[in-house]
Amino acid sequence: IPPKVAGSPFTNCSPSKLKHAAEEREIVASISIEILQVILNEAKITYQNTKTWKTSNDPE
Template structure:
């Protein structure tokens, strides 16, 4: 963008008309005039873009910190019936606890990303609380009889 602005100013300094400059650089005449007037007023500083900074953040730093803190606490410690956070579960608990009134999953993802916190996708199997689960599971497999296929 700086180069393009500088080229507009150079063309103006070479006595090109605003309509010709606009046509040459595919800009509106109004924009070319604004660039030239700004250069006349501010000098070389005018070549740097002025960004507005974007939309203000929706959530306070305190709310963001609480979400980050919540994401670092294992769900079982909070008495929840799952072992890992998913974005949707984190969203639900943050809203239930009154950290935020409403928040999107994408915003949760961005907050965690900024804090360098990664999350795991929810696993599709369930864990058992039974201490003998693995023994029973293996016994179940050994009891299964495989029957040979019969011919037709």
């Protein structure tokens, strides 16, 4: 589920955000990011880090 559909204000989901959401919604009492990544890998779910940058329109 995309984060916005799940009610999150984010457009992407990192492992730490997913960990926090699972604990906050009481899906699990506690989970480590490492175990979460194992679960995601076994389910063949991947994520991509978002990279942003700013450019100037100044010719110099």
